[in-house]
Amino acid sequence: MKPSLKLLDYSILQQCMHCGMCLPACPTYVATNKERHSPRGRISLMRAVADGELKLSPAFADEMSYCLGCLACQTACPAGVDYSNLLETARAEVQSAGLNQTFTSRFWRTVTIRGLFMRPRLLRFVGRLLWLYQRLGLQTAFRKIGLTKLLPKDLRRLEPQCPTIATKFSPQLIRPIESPAKKQHRVALLTGCVQDLVFADINRDTADVLLANGCEVHTPPVQPCCGSLHAHNGEANAAKTLAKRMIDLFPPSQFDAIITNAGGCGNHLRHYSALLADDAVYAPLAKLWDSKLRDIHEWMMEHGCRAPRKGLGDLTATYHDSCHLTHGQKVTKQPRDLLKLIPGLKLVELPEANWCCGSAGIYNITQPEQSEQLLVRKVGHVIGTGASVLATANPGCHLQIARGLRQAGSPITLLQPVTLLARAYRKEKMTA
């Protein structure tokens, strides 16, 4: 990744022939009808910066931040414009120019992106403190007596959105190496950051699904963040450091596949070779890494996932595509096929299934208004299907849509496809 639009290979900008095919796919254009909020509009601004016709400005920075980064435009674009690369470069440039930063935004960036998400043990420690806060009833108590009002404005807004931290994190649920009865593959399991703190049980489910399909699962207890958060938010150097740590921890030559179960992480993880292209030592390793990286659904369907003998009763489910799984990784059919393996499960298609839910990394924090509009739109469609279960495969979407369903008073349960499959496998064992 180049640090500025001027240094970027100009042909990537030129690739956009501004035909407009991206407009109807872009949630921010559809919401506003303004060219500036469309993919081709943003690219024209980036090109103007590269051409020296436009100076980096707070308005430019705003626009780059208003983009969801959902990459629906990449699916829509016949010309194959690498929008993800352009956006990350533009955001990195905005970041290094120090535009649009208040003292508080700088403070939180330092604490989170540069602090917590660079140090996995510290992140878990903070997660544990948060868990205590929630467990000891302090959260409820503080809310009751209005103590949360003492928090700074940003935190006060976020406090109710804070997900419930899991009682056990991944290492307490998954041993470093677990072997199936008959070993066919050797795979590494990436436990993620949010996934680990909030949905460690989904990591357990993922391991179970792998084990049930002949995979020996390697899950080191302490894993670095993949760096996707950093790359999406203009911290290219941190992203590179984390990618190298990841490759060091999981030498790609030792595994048949490196498995991720979070759509957002996966899209970043499988592009390490572009990130580390200029690094003489890591470039070849990154290339091998990319070739081994698989989304869990992709890997399962690639090797003929075994259908469970027992189902979970009669169940109507629908599926929401996480943006980076569908637009970034182009994994759309496999999660649906995986769900269809479960006896008794009827899958109904969700209208606008691949339209962003507004979670979009930290977008629900940085752009709450637009995020909320998208959430309401998504929840309306989900309820309209009449399904009792919504399946999705990304922790961000999971948290966001679950919150939306709660707000709407809907009884629909949100689960991930691997969880449903793992439960069906467990049922087999119980009845066996």
Next chain:
Amino acid sequence: MSSPDPAVLARLREIVGAENVLTSPEDTIPYGFDGTAALKGPVGVVVLPGSTQEISEVVKLAAARGLAIVTRGSGTGLSGGSVPSAGCIVLCLTRLDKILSVDAANLTVRAQCGAITAAIDAAANKHGLFYPPDPGSMKISTIGGNVAENSGGLRGLKYGVTRDYVMGLEVVLPDGRIAHFGNACVKDVAGYSMKDLFIGSEGTLGIITEVLLKVLPRPAARRTMLASYDRMEDAAQTVSDIIAAKIIPCTLEFLDRMTIGCVEDYAKIGLPRDCEALLLMETDGHPAAVAEEAEQMLALARARGARDVRVARDDAEALQLASARRSAFSALARVRPTTILEDVTVPRDKLAEMVAFVAEVAKKHNLLVGTFGHMGDGNLHPTFLTDERNTEEMARVHEALEDIVTKTLAHARTITGEHGVALAKKAWLRRQVGENSHDLMREIKRAWDPQNLLNPGKIFD
């Protein structure tokens, strides 16, 4: 990028509301181009009106101040029709996007100019009707833009083009008056057919604000087929055979080898990359007629040596094939940074010859070309794949275009079948239509818009 003077801006804000007047470079730069490659212009101010009345007020202000107006919808035009000129007001009509009514008894749809083409078809569909013109950009193009450009599409052979569906128009004239032309009557010979003057006028005569469209009963059946060939002539000959057999299919589209590769890179639907021509055929109508015609078309394709012929399994696959074809132009942009798209149209029986000629020209000037288009109506889209920053190569592209236009005009046909003249074809218009006709067009423009305020510099200098 000079912004209009503060008094003008203040008045514009008064008319449409401050939030609908854009002046900062971050807001206006994205309105400096449309869908045409290598063309852009400076934007001082963008105005987004919310009603015909507001448009009329804006035009009156522009007329009083002598300011040019360049109108745009979604900006997907392919001849530079909405590329801004220096000092102009860009009038963007996307806020006027309502479909006002669907009249199933009289088979009409009334819509505001900014309504999306595909949304009009979808609204008609709810009543078992359909709006046939389907330009490549239909998912985002506005109906006002379609009328101003007289857009075509994939169904031209059987169903015609936008002009064939316009029954009435509301137009803001260059002095700001609001006029209505046409009505819901199929027969109407009262006076000059003024609406026809505005259809295809490319924003130079008036601002189309509302349209009354004819719609048709939705065909009960449809069948989509795909045939691949080792020689382009065989595909073209199949088309002639189909017409000779007295069949008028709704779609007969072709892609050449280069285009097939690019489309397949994008759509990944298993198109054969190793054939020289792909023919996409579709017939629609009564189920019995469709079944019979489809059989005949398949047999004719086989008889002309099609290597492989297949029928789309279901509606989903048919839609996938049509969408893939619609993406052809943009997909060609995968190869080189700049795609220069042509729109020449020749008689059907000259089509194979023309495709071969295009290949020859590309070879002569050492250029990459991908050709696709509407084989049924002779409308070709040779697309040169080049780089606008390479001036030497761009000069060769222009020589090649000159050769193609000369050959087209030798067949006494048209330099543009459906994209319009605007900037891209301006240089050749006089050669095609002749001196007298060209002069008359110009005289009409001058009489109508004496200050030359509406889209100046388009179609004529």
